[in-house]
Amino acid sequence: MTGPRPPRLLFVCLGNICRSPLAEAAMRAAAGREGVAVEVDSAGTGDWHIGKPPDRRAIATAARHGLDIGGLRGRQVGLDDFDAFDRLIALDRDNLDALRALAPEGARASLSLLLDHVEGRSGQDVTDPYFGEDEGFEQAWRDISAGVEGLLAEICRQPSR
Numbered sequence: 430m431t432g433p434r435p436p437r438l439l440f441v442c443l444g445n446i447c448r449s450p451l452a453e454a455a456m457r458a459a460a461g462r463e464g465v466a467v468e469v470d471s472a473g474t475g476d477w478h479i480g481k482p483p484d485r486r487a488i489a490t491a492a493r494h495g496l497d498i499g500g501l502r503g504r505q506v507g508l509d510d511f512d513a514f515d516r517l518i519a520l521d522r523d524n525l526d527a528l529r530a531l532a533p534e535g536a537r538a539s540l541s542l543l544l545d546h547v548e549g550r551s552g553q554d555v556t557d558p559y560f561g562e563d564e565g566f567e568q569a570w571r572d573i574s575a576g577v578e579g580l581l582a583e584i585c586r587q588p589s590r
């Protein structure tokens with residue numbers, strides 16, 4: 430017997446080397462801790478970092494929080510993702526807009542911003558840390574952790590589809 434299929438989640442940022450790999454790893458870890466079955470991946474709306482490992486500052490940030498993201502590789506979001514995933518979760522509004530522009534008619538996946546899943550933070554961006562100081566990665570991690578916890582709680586409250 431097979432049970433209901435786990436929700437499939439795709440986190441989407443611009444480069445898929447900083448924020449969305451952190452979100453992917455944070456969700457995998459949180460779901461594992463809570464014993465919730467989910468399938469998780471990440472992608473970028475841009476194509477500059479296809480096949481590349483995460484930014485070294487993202488790898489270091491994940492490591493500080495006990496996670497290894499060194500094996501992840503960048504990929505670009507594609508039209509198939511709108512059917513393969515239940516939810517596409519953008520890290521900021523620019524990337525949400527890019528997903529809306531790309532979405533095929535009748536796409537199955539729902540679109541949201543990660544911080545929509547945090548009370549009082551709906552509509553807010555996880556700021557892109559790529560061009561900033563190292564501290565930006567820690568701030569991004571805090572926002573990503575909060576978003577992932579909120580999203581996971583929401584998934585747990587929903588009847589499985």
Ligand code: 4NP
Binds near residue numbers: 442447557558
């Ligand atoms: P990410 O950060 O979207 O969080 O992966 C970025 C990574 C690379 C670039 C921009 C943002 N870039 O312009 O190459």
